[in-house]
Amino acid sequence: MKHLILSAAMAALTLSACSSGAASNSSSQTKAATVAPAPMTGAQAQFVRPSGLGSDMQTAIVAGGCFWCVESDFEKLDGVSEVISGYSGGTLDDPTYEAVSYKETGHYEAAMIIYDPSIVTYRQLIDQYWMTVDPTDSSGQFCDKGSSYRTAIFTTPDQRAEAEASKDMIVNSGKVARVVTPVLPATTFYPAEDYHQDYYKKNPVRYKGYRFGCRRDARLAELWGN
Numbered sequence: 001m002k003h004l005i006l007s008a009a010m011a012a013l014t015l016s017a018c019s020s021g022a023a024s025n026s027s028s029q030t031k032a033a034t035v036a037p038a039p040m041t042g043a044q045a046q047f048v049r050p051s052g053l054g055s056d057m058q059t060a061i062v063a064g065g066c067f068w069c070v071e072s073d074f075e076k077l078d079g080v081s082e083v084i085s086g087y088s089g090g091t092l093d094d095p096t097y098e099a100v101s102y103k104e105t106g107h108y109e110a111a112m113i114i115y116d117p118s119i120v121t122y123r124q125l126i127d128q129y130w131m132t133v134d135p136t137d138s139s140g141q142f143c144d145k146g147s148s149y150r151t152a153i154f155t156t157p158d159q160r161a162e163a164e165a166s167k168d169m170i171v172n173s174g175k176v177a178r179v180v181t182p183v184l185p186a187t188t189f190y191p192a193e194d195y196h197q198d199y200y201k202k203n204p205v206r207y208k209g210y211r212f213g214c215r216r217d218a219r220l221a222e223l224w225g226n
Contacts, residue, residue: 043093043107047156047186057081058117060125061088061154061186063108064133065141068207069216070111072200073132079119084112085192085199088154095190100148109148112189122159126166129153131224135170135181143214154186176223 049059064070067085074083087095090107100107113125133151134141140149155163163183171179191197200207211217 043091043095043188043190045188047088047154047189053114056116056118057114058122060113060115060122060159061110061189062113062126062129063089063110063150063152063154064129065109065144065149065151065216066210066214067109067111067192067196068199069211070132071198072207072211074111074113074125074128077115077120077125077128079117080113080115080125082114084114085196086110086112087148087190087192088187089152089184097193097196101146104147107148107190108150108152109192110152110154110189112191123162123166126153126163127169130166130170132220133181134219134223135179136176136223138180142216142219151181153181153183154189155183156186159186 047061053059062070064073071083071085074080086109087100087107088110090100090105092099092103092105092107095105095107099105100109115122115125135151138150139145140147141151153163153167160183167179167181167183170176
């Protein structure tokens, strides 16, 4: 199920989150092309660090609803070099936006955060993650409903304890009534199509209109305060 109909005026200004109608005609090289998926033995294969990643950089994979917003939120943080929109957690090899959005593939709209651990730690990133999502919603995020818009934290074996500790902190904080966000094993990450990468930079007016219309920041303020 795609976005709720916000209003005729807002619909004229915004696109549905991550809509295929947002496709760009640009054929230039993008970051999605420079960070290839892990060597594939299937969608459920254990996540493999991208071969082109520098030895001083690390990755974190999360799902927080529309991946445009996850990119926007995390690329602002010190120590984060880039965030790549993609798909993970499902059973379909080489998933597309159309398949993930309109079929039950099990994939989430996910984002791979590339960061320098000497500047920001994995735990700091995950603690910040909670402030960017509604962990009480099992049906999606904000105005985006459907299984691909659910929240999740995808961890490598050495990340799991920190992710679980961060989740426990939120559960015990009393700020939210429940936390439905799972901590899952990180599996193959597939970069999304070119037009999804850096959408918030390439289409700032439409992105801001979508984000406002979806009430993402308003709901976050309700949950976590300003």
